[in-house]
Amino acid sequence: MVPKPTKECTKCGVRVHECPVQAINPENPKKVDEKVCISCMRCISVCPHANRRVNPVMLSAVGLALKKVCSERKQNELFI
Numbered sequence: 001m002v003p004k005p006t007k008e009c010t011k012c013g014v015r016v017h018e019c020p021v022q023a024i025n026p027e028n029p030k031k032v033d034e035k036v037c038i039s040c041m042r043c044i045s046v047c048p049h050a051n052r053r054v055n056p057v058m059l060s061a062v063g064l065a066l067k068k069v070c071s072e073r074k075q076n077e078l079f080i
């Protein structure tokens with residue numbers, strides 16, 4: 001799940017330096033290396049113009065999957 005820029009993206013480049021794995025192309029900040037991106041969503045949180053989003057269909061699917069998995073309280077387990 002890789003965040004994409006909106007049409008309003010100004011290519012300001014703020015996110016380029018904030019990406020922890022340098023997945024955002026410094027010469028064209030609209031381009032992201034999808035093989036490198038770890039989907040941390042930092043670029044969404046630091047974009048000063050809120051012009052970066054995740055596909056809403058994918059977001060909804062992930063939300064449904066998490067809701068199903070997290071709906072019941074589970075006991076703590078220790079794996080060594």
Ligand code: SF4
Nearest residue numbers: 019037038040041043
């Ligand atoms: S989601 Fe994280 S890893 Fe992916 S482009 Fe944004 S800041 Fe970089």
